Structure formats: C-alpha cells, structure tokens
Amino acid sequence: MPDPAEQLQAIYAAGFELKTFDRFPRAIGVLRGSCIVLLQPGTHGLEMIGRPGWQIGELIGVLTEKDGRKVFRAKTEMVEATEARRSELEQFEKDLTEILERSRYKVQ
Numbered sequence: 001m002p003d004p005a006e007q008l009q010a011i012y013a014a015g016f017e018l019k020t021f022d023r024f025p026r027a028i029g030v031l032r033g034s035c036i037v038l039l040q041p042g043t044h045g046l047e048m049i050g051r052p053g054w055q056i057g058e059l060i061g062v063l064t065e066k067d068g069r070k071v072f073r074a075k076t077e078m079v080e081a082t083e084a085r086r087s088e089l090e091q092f093e094k095d096l097t098e099i100l101e102r103s104r105y106k107v108q
Contacts, residue, residue, distance in 0.1 A: 002045035002103045010099050021058070034085070035092035036060055044104055052093045054079055063089070 011030055012018055019029040027038040027049060037052035038060070053060040054072035056079055061072030063081055070081035079085075 001043070004041055004046050007046045007100065007103045010103055011096065014095065014099055016096065030096060031055065032092050032095075033088055035089050037093070037096065046100060048096075048100075052089055052096070054081070054085060054089065 008018060008028065015032060017031040019031060021027065021029055021038075024038055027040045028046075030037055030039055034055045035052055036055040038049040039046040040049055041047075051062070053062045053074075055061070056072065056074045056077045059074035059077060061074040061077065061079055063086070064071060064073050066073065066078065070086065072079045072081050072085070
C-alpha cells in the first residue's frame with residue numbers, strides 16, 4: 001500500500017492545496033482553484049470520497065441539472081456549471097487521479 005504521507009507530498013508538489021475540515025476528521029481536502037475533493041485512507045492508499053466538485057464556501061457543490069441547465073449545487077447554494085468550470089473540474093480530476101495511480105503502481 002502506498003504511504004499516504006508520500007501521496008500527499010506528491011499532490012502538494014503538483015500544485016494542489018491541502019486542507020483539513022473539522023466536519024470530516026478522517027479526510028483531507030484537496031483543492032486547486034475552485035475544484036475540491038475529499039480523500040481518505042483506503043486499501044490502496046488515499047482514495048477519493050465521491051467525485052470532485054466545485055467549492056461553494058465551505059461546501060462541495062456537485063454537478064447536477066436544474067431547469068435544464070448544468071449547475072454545481074451544495075444544499076441551497078448554486079453556481080452555474082459553465083463549460084470553463086466543467087473543463088477545469090475535469091482536468092482537476094484527471095490530474096489528481098494520475099498522481100494517485102502513479103503512487104500506487106510505484107509501490108508494487
């Protein structure tokens with residue numbers, strides 16, 4: 001199993017910000033721009049809790065639809081899911097997934 005500390009170091013070195021949340025004591029937040037996902041230790045090192053989303057205050061907005069348009073929604077808060085934001089989120093998830101997978105294969 002990859003060392004979570006080494007994984008976090010690789011994530012940080014790649015330009016992501018790391019943040020803790022009182023509401024999620026076993027998880028670490030990974031941010032870049034307004035994109036965010038929570039990671040937790042798993043059987044294969046750090047794993048994403050759900051899908052990455054858009055940071056709306058202290059919440060994670062998930063991609064959904066409202067009235068036929070794409071939005072990031074967190075409780076009652078909403079942000080328009082523009083093409084640029086969706087593209088940024090897609091790149092965030094791709095980059096983070098590559099780092100996590102690279103660290104898994106490095107150990108084996």
